[in-house]
Amino acid sequence: MKCIGCQKQPHELSEYVQQATVHEMSPVEYVRMDEGTYDIKTDMFCCTGCYVQLGLPLNTQLIGMYQHAAEAH
16 A cells, blocks of 8 residues: 555555554554545555645546556556
8 A cells, every 4th residue: 555646655654643543543544444535446545745746636536547557567
């Protein structure tokens, strides 16, 4: 699981580490439970910083990016 933009995993991003601690779960579990940009099929998400940098894309646009990235690997 990684961010489509910065390629960081949830445990490398303070926004997820902090929220996971509050909810007594792992950062990965938190992303799967509460991150609106998370896509279960590709196991990718977009952190807040990258989401803003990408211009606040719709989830349908993000899913297209995720699928393209998954096919490239």
